[in-house]
Amino acid sequence: MEKRYEITEKQLTFLNDYLLKKHQGISNETRIELVDHLVYDFEKTTENGNLSQYLSNHLVFISKFVSKGTSxxxxxxxxxxxxxxxxxxxxxxxxxxxxxxxxxxxxxxxxxxxxxxxxxxxxxxxxxxxxxxxxxxxxxxxxxxxxxxxxxxxxxxxxxxxxxxxxxxxxxxxxxxxxxxxxxxxxxxxxxxxxxxxxxxxxxxxxxxxxxxxxx
Incomplete structure (x- = not known):
């Protein structure tokens, strides 16, 4: 599947800041792996480039991913x-x-x-x-x-x-x-x-x- 959208530097910064704020204990390794996954999925599936809405729709997935990293x-x-x-x-x-x-x-x-x-x-x-x-x-x-x-x-x-x-x-x-x-x-x-x-x-x-x- 081809990319629907390419994430901007501003959005990438927002994404990293969001994860660090919402999951303060997240390790660098888990954060980097999670960011890679989210960026890839976001670029493939987004209809309008709304990163905030995308994150709101994936709160459960993000929490499980972070918990897995903690484990x-x-x-x-x-x-x-x-x-x-x-x-x-x-x-x-x-x-x-x-x-x-x-x-x-x-x-x-x-x-x-x-x-x-x-x-x-x-x-x-x-x-x-x-x-x-x-x-x-x-x-x-x-x-x-x-x-x-x-x-x-x-x-x-x-x-x-x-x-x-x-x-x-x-x-x-x-x-x-x-x-x-x-x-x-x-x-x-x-x-x-x-x-x-x-x-x-x-x-x-x-x-x-x-x-x-x-x-x-």
Whole structure:
């Protein structure tokens, strides 16, 4: 199908401003992809070149497209965190951390009182969680509404949630009975926490560099 109309520079500027105003958290990648789609469809289907009317007729589609982009952002962070987690078992330097963690928690459970073991298990991941939350904060008002900022650090909550579950007396007691099981659970919490921290620091740097023009 041939173009019915060619969008003007003024309309293209209006379109970008409209999306940024109506969907303040939209990522650059999602916005660019959405603009490309809307421009293509608008030029093919418009009868009178009325962009405002076209957008009004496509509000539901635009909202779904933005929501899909948000969901993709969450999946990206989760996937990268898991990939980083598995590197702790494949890369020599990180593998040393994993082995040390397993041996540390096994020794802890074999030689110390359960109350001390439990406290150490709670305190260490909480310190990493707090550090991750602090280092992952981006307070700049120009950036805080971006999806990539809002969902930065969401993966630090998985190990923190597992810590809360260990607070259940019966579950904690069952795990502490077996040093090997305790070592696996505790090491998973620590290693996943470290993986999440690495991803937080990586993407915070990327975000600040990518959007540095907004901070001038």
């Amino acid at each position: 993709q952002m969450k999946k990206t962070y989760k996937k990268e965190t898991w990939n980083q987690f598995f590197k702790f078992f494949t890369e020599p330097k990180l593998l040393l951390v994993s082995i040390s963690s397993l041996l540390f928690f096994y020794f802890l459970n074999e030689n110390l009182d359960d109350k001390i073991v439990y406290l150490v298990t709670i305190i260490l991941p909480t310190i990493i969680f707090g550090y991750s939350a602090f280092k992952g904060m981006i307070k700049k008002k120009e950036l805080k509404n971006l999806d990539e900022v809002k969902f930065l650090g969401t993966e630090i909550w998985l190990p923190f949630t597992m810590i809360q579950l260990l607070g259940i007396t019966e579950l904690s007691h069952s795990i502490l009975q077996y040093s090997w099981l305790y070592s696996l659970v505790s090491s998973f919490i620590i290693i996943y926490s470290l993986a999440a921290l690495i991803i937080v620091l990586k993407h915070k740097k990327i975000i600040l560099e990518k959007h540095k023009h907004l901070l001038k």
